[in-house]
Amino acid sequence: AQSVTQLDSQVPVFEEAPVELRCNYSSSVSVYLFWYVQYPNQGLQLLLKYLSGSTLVESINGFEAEFNKSQTSFHLRKPSVHISDTAEYFCAVSEQGGSYIPTFGRGTSLIVHP
Amino acid sequence: DTGVSQDPRHKITKRGQNVTFRCDPISEHNRLYWYRQTLGQGPEFLTYFQNEAQLEKSRLLSDRFSAERPKGSFSTLEIQRTEQGDSAMYLCASSPEVGTEAFFGQGTRLTVV
Numbered sequence: 416a417q418s419v420t421q422l423d424s425q426v427p428v429f430e431e432a433p434v435e436l437r438c439n440y441s442s443s444v445s446v447y448l449f450w451y452v453q454y455p456n457q458g459l460q461l462l463l464k465y466l467s468g469s470t471l472v473e474s475i476n477g478f479e480a481e482f483n484k485s486q487t488s489f490h491l492r493k494p495s496v497h498i499s500d501t502a503e504y505f506c507a508v509s510e511q512g513g514s515y516i517p518t519f520g521r522g523t524s525l526i527v528h529p
Numbered sequence: 530d531t532g533v534s535q536d537p538r539h540k541i542t543k544r545g546q547n548v549t550f551r552c553d554p555i556s557e558h559n560r561l562y563w564y565r566q567t568l569g570q571g572p573e574f575l576t577y578f579q580n581e582a583q584l585e586k587s588r589l590l591s592d593r594f595s596a597e598r599p600k601g602s603f604s605t606l607e608i609q610r611t612e613q614g615d616s617a618m619y620l621c622a623s624s625p626e627v628g629t630e631a632f633f634g635q636g637t638r639l640t641v642v
Contacts, residue, residue, distance in 0.1 A: 419571075421571075424569070447628055449630055451633075457635065458533075458620070458633045458634055458635040458636060459572070459620070459622075459633040460633070461630045461632070464630050466628060466629075505571050505572070507571075509628075511628065514577070514584065514585055515627040515628060516562070516574055516577055516585065517562075517574075517631055518574065519564075519571035519572045519573075520571050521569070521570050521571045522569075522570070522571045
């Protein structure tokens with residue numbers, strides 16, 4: 416069965432600094448990978464996804480993630496964060512060829528300080 | 530399209546009471562998921578439907594929990610004889626097909642007192 420590990424429960428960073436949120440997964444088959452963001456008092460929103468093709472995927476608001484099969488990782492990065500990026504970020508994986516049910520990590524709280 | 534809708538947004542109930550939550554997925558989405566999220570944790574899978582068929586249930590889903598999706602449209606999640614440990618955010622999500630992302634509703638926050 417698949418599993419997701421988000422090593423950092425909280426990442427504090429100053430505005431305009433770069434940030435990396437780490438995600439590692441475990442699976443015996445090929446996977447689809449997702450990053451979701453949850454702003455305070457809101458539902459989960461898809462940030463970006465890897466289904467196939469280029470291993471580097473980007474979001475419309477400057478985030479990017481790279482699928483690394485050998486490292487079983489899908490780390491999320493942004494070169495310069497804004498106060499408005501403060502939120503909870505969840506990595507998710509679903510296994511191909513099975514039930515495709517997304518399994519989520521415990522989340523990383525990104526706190527951007529002015 | 531208005532997205533995934535959940536009702537109610539908040540529910541406070543006394544221990545031992547039954548509660549029912551409703552989820553309206555995005556129209557024409559075949560797959561519907563229920564998750565539970567507690568403070569400081571990610572969403573935990575409870576069950577999912579492919580159209581009207583309930584295809585998988587998590588071991589988290591005790592006998593007190595039941596879910597339905599009549600006619601493959603909206604879904605309900607019922608919790609019987611609620612316990613304090615049932616207090617959580619209950620999330621519903623839908624997706625159009627396998628291998629695509631799930632779209633989440635805003636959740637129903639249950640507090641059992």
